[in-house]
Amino acid sequence: MxxxxxxxxxxxxxxxxxxxxxxxxxxxxxxxxxxxxxxxxxxxxxxxxxxxxxxxxxxxxxxxxxxxxxxxxxxxxxxxxxxxxxxxxxxxxxxxxxxxxxxxxxxxxxxxxxxxxxxxGFNDDMLALRGLALHEPTRRVSVEGRAVELSRCEFDLLALLLKRVDRVITRRLLEEQVLPGGPDNGSNALEVHVSNLRRKIGPGYIRTVRGIGYVIDAQPMAASEARGR
Missing domain, CATH: 3.40.50.2300 (Response regulator)
Structure with a gap:
């Protein structure tokens, strides 16, 4: 922290x-x-x-x-x-x-x-929100008790967003913190990681703030909004 x-x-x-x-x-x-x-x-x-x-x-x-x-x-x-x-x-x-x-x-x-x-929700190195749980020391992630396998970048991205629930993190800061080579103008690597992460943990967690970055909301998104994310 x-x-x-x-x-x-x-x-x-x-x-x-x-x-x-x-x-x-x-x-x-x-x-x-x-x-x-x-x-x-x-x-x-x-x-x-x-x-x-x-x-x-x-x-x-x-x-x-x-x-x-x-x-x-x-x-x-x-x-x-x-x-x-x-x-x-x-x-x-x-x-x-x-x-x-x-x-x-x-x-x-x-x-x-x-x-x-x-x-x-910090508790013995566990981050938990709405059925999603992330344990940093073991780098384990689960959704409703189901284990989810993530790449290094996907795990780091999810951990960063979970530590800052309800706060929008800009694309550039996410690239600096998560991507091995940092920001790369014209690259869509961050979008690819976000897309893969959404597919693995399910809809309703990561919200796009267009033109700025991404956020995980403490309260769930409406079903219609989640389907579009």
Whole structure:
């Protein structure tokens, strides 16, 4: 799981980064609001841990921007703003959790794990959604208990989409992450992998967002839409 940590305090940020890395989590740490926005525009993340009082602005502006763009990226606020009104505002603006500073690292790690379970169904390395299950350590996939054999690219593609349920992933980012040679202008390799994956796992999972990329929705598509996918 890849996290974006937005925290301007050097000692706290480094301590949180080390604690998360010790849990085998990939962490990108930035200290400014502008850097956080650039990171989100250029990369794929599974969660944001967000400080509010940043040198160049308020972390709530980043949160509101995500929600205005209908991005359901899980956000956990870390802040010294400890009043009830501050906590309610953060949650009402779209945060999934709110932890007041100072805090115990063990509690932060527990909240990160709980938020991952709620958001993605992460449970002992298993990703599961609507009868579809993927186990990363063994690279096994099943649909309604039936084993499904996937190629390496098909498995990596499905894992990437399942880790970011309800979030559209662009074609270019998928090619960069999944295809051995990366993006190849004019190539239809990604479409071929998506077509094969749909045939193997069945309709109703992978939705095409025309001109942008692909997404797996948390809620099933209508039957008429699924037949066209």
């Amino acid at each position: 890849k996290l974006l940590l937005v925290e301007d305090d050097l000692d706290l940020g480094n301590g949180v980064r080390i604690a998360l890395a010790d849990q085998d989590l990939e962490v990108v740490w930035v200290r400014r609001l502008d850097d956080a926005m650039r990171a989100l525009d250029s990369g794929l993340f599974d969660m944001v841990i967000l400080d509010l009082g940043l040198p160049d602005g308020d972390g709530l502006d980043l949160l509101l921007s995500l929600r205005r763009n209908r991005q359901r990226l899980p956000v956990l606020i870390l802040s010294a703003r400890d009043s009830l009104q501050d906590r309610l505002q953060g949650l009402d603006d779209g945060a999934d959790d709110y932890l007041v500073k100072p805090f115990v690292l063990a509690e932060l790690l527990s909240r990160v794990r709980a938020l991952a379970r709620r958001s993605y």
